[in-house]
Amino acid sequence: QSALTQPASVSGSPGQSITISCTGTSSDVGGYNYVSWYQQHPGKAPKLMIYDVTERPSGVSDRFSASKSGNTASLTISGLQAEDEADYYCTSYRSSTWVFGGGTKLTVL
Amino acid sequence: QVQLVESGGGVVQPGRSLRLSCAASGFTFSHYAIHWVRQAPGKGLEWVAVISYDGSSKWSADSVKGRFTVSRDDSKNTLYLQMNSLRAEDTAVYYCARDGAPYSRRYMDVWGKGTTVTVSS
Secondary structure (H helix, E strand, O other): OOEOOOOOOEEEEEOOOOEEEEEEEEEEEOOOOOOOHHHEEOOOOOOOEEEOOOOOOOOOOEEEEOOOOOOOOEEEEOOOOHHOOEEEEEEEEEEEEEEEEEOOOEOOO | OOEEEEEEEEEEEOOOOOOOEEEEEOOOHOOOOOEEEOOOOOOOOOEEEEEEOOOOOOOOOOOHHHHHHEEEEEEOOOEEEEOOOOHHOOEEEEEEEOOOOOOOOOEEEEEEOOEEEEEEE
16 A cells, blocks of 8 residues: 655745645545645644645644645645644545555754 | 543564554544554554444555454443554554544544554564
C-alpha cells in the first residue's frame, strides 16, 4: 500500500500562508471525498484538523482550510503562528482501508 | 469527555504475541468504528486496521494482514488488537482512534495517547 505523497518540509514566516499538497491516485484521493488532515506536535497524538476534504471540526482555527483537485488534496494555513509548527499528515480512504501521506514538517521561521 | 486510553504495550521478542487494549469513555462506543494507527520511531503515521461499529466487518493493512486481528467488546467499551508473529518492523507507538462519523467510516476524530510496542530479542 503506497503512501500518499507529501513534501517532506515547508516553511513560512509568522503571518504568511503556506500550502501542503497531498498527491494520491484515482483509487484514493481522487476517488473519494474522504480526505482528512492531522497535526502532530512532537511526542503528542495526532489532532484532526480537516475532514471530508474541506470540513473543519469545531475548535479548529479558521486559519486552516483545505481543498482537492483531481488526485491532489491541499491544506492551507494562513496567518502562520509559532504554534502551527508541527508535522502534518493527510490520509485518504482507499477501498475499505486508509492510507497516510509521509508527513510534512512545517517550520515557522 | 470523549477519551480513548491504550494499554498493553511493552517489549516482546520477535515471533511472539501481544494484545493491546483501547478503553473508551464519554461516548456510545457501540455506535462508532475504531481504528488502530501506528508510528515507528522517527517515522510517519501508518494505518493498521479498523473494525466497524457493530464488529461485523474488519479491515487491515497488507503489512499486518494474517498476523494482527482487531476485535471489540462493547460490554466493556474496549477495543483490542491481537498481534501475532511480531517482527522488528512492528516496533511503534500504537494509537487507537475513533471514527468521526457514527455507523460509518470516514476519518479519525479522537485519538488516544498511544502505547509503545518494542519488538527486540
